[in-house]
Amino acid sequence: VKIGFIGLGSMGREIATRLQGAGHELVVHDIRPEAATAFVTAGGRLAADPAEVMREADVVFTSLPEPAVVEAVALGARGLIESAQPGKAYFDLSTNSVTTVRELYRRFALEGVAVCDAPVSGGPAGAAAGKLSIYVGGDEPAFEAHRGLFDTFGDNVTYVGAIGAGTIAKLMHQCAGFIVNAAIAEVFTVGVRAGVEPLALWRALRSGAVGRRRTFDGMENQFLPHDFDRTTFTLTLAHKDARLATEVGREFDVPMRLSQLAFDDMCEGLERGWAARSSFVTMLLQEERAGVHVEVPVEVLRKVLEAE
């Protein structure tokens, strides 16, 4: 298959290099033509615009900075859509808006072109090493047909669901990371201001139960199966710890915004009569606020873990 690649920035450049290095024929485009030089030298072709890329290629990737740029490249003047033909596939690797990728899916489907959103995680270094995580949503047969292409730059390629699912997974992953960063800043500033040496604090925090666990591990025990009643760490105990922790913040004049939010949820949980339930039980409050139920049966979880 001939591959089109648009957007040769810090991520796109590395991914396109992996594809070319795996022996695929490349037609590339970037608003800065000089970004294409290395690819042309290695035997690729520089197209004048996205429409030309789509005309020549069987499969087109875009790796672009933001939704407005993806829209212009895909649907604008001399955009991909102008030369769309049935049987081609378009994979957007950008971190895009869910609405935009769903709109692309709809518009290209009318032309017979399969679309997947396939945002990546791992940064330029991960891309260069072929070790990106890729979250794919959209046309599953098209993804399966070209899975080998994704394997040249990703070592963790996951089909998440219908169009937009990859983007949602990526955005929620990012968001979890941002919250964790903010929380870490909060607890470190309190700890250091209250008198603990930063290095000692870092070493201590890493060695604890939370520190040893990968962020999304452990959810299979309580949150996902909704089993909040078998526990050794009750909401009462967690509430007590959170109260003591936020007292430290108050004593040393450090604002603890996120901690205070978590503590407020615990207070609310106690008022619901959940004192003896697991400390994770406050996750039910957010489900209620969101009007959604998040549950995976325990036997399904067990199968997934056994397969790993």
Place this chain on the structure above:
Amino acid sequence: MRIGFIGLGTMGGAMAASLQRRGHDLVVSDVRPDAARELLDAGAAWAGSPAAIADLVEVVLTSLPGPDEFEDVALGPGGLVQSVRPGTVIVDLSTNSPKLLKRAHHSFAQRGVQLLDAPVSGGAPRARDGTLTLWVGGDEHAFETVKPALDAIGSQVLYMGPIGNGTVVKLVNNSVAIAINQVLMEGLTLGTKAGVEPKRLWEVLGRGSLGQLRIVDRMAALFLRQVEPVGFRLGLAQKDVLLARELAAESGVPLRLIDAAYSELVEAVNAGLADQDVVASTALQERRANTDIVLTRAELESDTDR
């Protein structure tokens, strides 16, 4: 009435002067003897310690920066508890901790002494005029005994029930007033950064529903939770806050408290309240706090203090 007064800072000094102006005989004390000069010139007596004051009078008022100072003055070495006589009434005018007040109340009660909490509202100008509002908690008989003295300090001296209840009102008053300042700051920075001159913002907001809002009316609406007829539909309120949120994102203005309000409205919509009046979301906080604040109009309009 001869009255002891401890703590002659900005508020305490002004309140002591009001008492003196209205003919009360004062014995005063402060960690900074300088602070007493004008009162002493006008005839007050000086006492070297709280214990020395307790020895001389049967009504003692304290106006101190906070719980730590109150604990020293009331219960510490050289404190009131050392020499206070049975029958004495101590009135703490500070903004204090309800927990500490209850503990001190218990210690004094064992000596036949009543402690009242009577935090004041109105700031220095009204302290000087003797027109503060006082919210008083503690023994009602003791309250009646000292009320003539408290009337010299405040034009509104309101009995609130058991010890600590005056402080509960004061803490609600101050924390909400401070949060309102902060949410106003969010709105004013948004308005300015999004392109409206601050001067113009000041002039025109005053003429809108926010500027015309009386907090006391808003509280009445919440207590009554009058959801019919629907005045401002909750779903529309959510849309308006969302638009402000988007404007703030474009303008580069963080809106921490307004974001919290937005989350509250989303939660209310998910709870099926979109078509009700915006005050219906009160139910969410009530459920969280596991308490009910709803009043009937008849209850709201009857006056406890009359």
